[in-house]
Amino acid sequence: MIGMSSLTLVIPFALPPHALARDLLSSLNLPALAKLVARARRVERILNPAFNACLPHERWLSGHQGDNSPPLAHTLMAALGGSLASGSWFIVQPVHLHVARDHLVLTDHRHLSLNDQEGQGLFQAVQPLFAEQNLELVYGNAHYWFVRADAWSDFRTCSPDAVCGHNIDVWQPKGNAARDWRRLHNEVQMLWHQHALNLEREDRGDLRVNALWLWGASDHEQTSIGSQLLTRLIAQGCEASSPHQDWRLIDALTPLALAEDWSGWLQQMQQLEDNHIAPAQEQLITGELDEIRLVFSDGQRLDLWSARRSSMRKFWVSPSLSRLAS
Secondary structure (H helix, E strand, O other): OOOOOEEEEEEOOOOOOHHHHHHHHHOOOOHHHHHHHHHOEEEEEEEOOOOOOOOHHHHHHHOOOOOOOOOOHHHHHHHOOOOOOOOOEEEEEEEOEEEOOOOEEEOOHHHOOOOHHHHHHHHHHHHHHHHHOOOEEEEOOOOOEEEEOHHHOOOEOOOHHHHOOOEHHHHOOEOOOHHHHHHHHHHHHHHHHOOHHHHHHHHOOOOOOOEEEEEEEEOOOOOOHHHHHHHHHHHHOOEEEOOOOOEEEEOOOHHHHHOOOHHHHHHHHHHHHHHHHHHHHHHHHHOOOOEEEEEEEOOOEEEEEEEEHHHHHOOOOOOOOHHHHO
16 A cells, blocks of 8 residues: 555656667666666566557556456546446547558547537537437547447447557457447548538648547446546646645656657656656655655556665665666
8 A cells, every 4th residue: 555655656658669768768867767767676567468459557557457448438527527327438539530551540639639619519510420329429528528338338449549650440449339330430520521610620730630539438437546547637638646646647758759759758758857756756865755656658568666765775776777678
């Protein structure tokens, strides 16, 4: 049990990709992190198989073991100030698909700036299509809607961050009623193709909203700290904390890693050192904290490190970031 004297920092994509790890780590000057990682104990490692339905940090935070997206629909709706009835509910997310050479690729949803007026307009346009299939569609905000579909409870769906930048064919919802979803989704795409809101967005250089992404099915609200952090992050931005401030989820690296912007990644790692890691290490040294837990991941693996006050007294262990590459 983590007490008030422990701090858990969850930082997705703080692990550099293997192919670039040596070059990236040699470009960093992060003395606090280098000391913590070199002297900490690695408590856990999780390895994701290829084409997994969610990213390692999403799986770890939600405590979800199956090959499916985290069951967050009810918890996300609660984070947005609403509530969902019983049954199987999915998150429905307006997204942009771009055309590659011979397939469609999901664009990072963070690049899709949608205001509430646009979100409401697009929602109202497609709500009758869902109603025709006896599906209840609920508006959360411009970026997150919800649909009750009990007949789809066997669907395997994937989180948008796990799919971002990939050919969507491998990641589409799969289940007994997958054809029904594809048919409905095609109708939505046709309706939105010449929708006035999309034409206006195109005229001002914004991405068109040309698809929906279905994921996150749940039948009840998740109450774990990790699930709450994950849904607060999704609903509110790039950082979320637990009510007692002993857990902190910082997602500033994810869009940079997904875009393979390694220059931006290096700059952001320095900011994380200055704003989060160095102050936490100082609290550990002075005794305000008894333990710092670092949860670092990339697209395929997650490492959990534990550094206690006694760890900082290992003067014979030289600070180094090299363990982040192993």
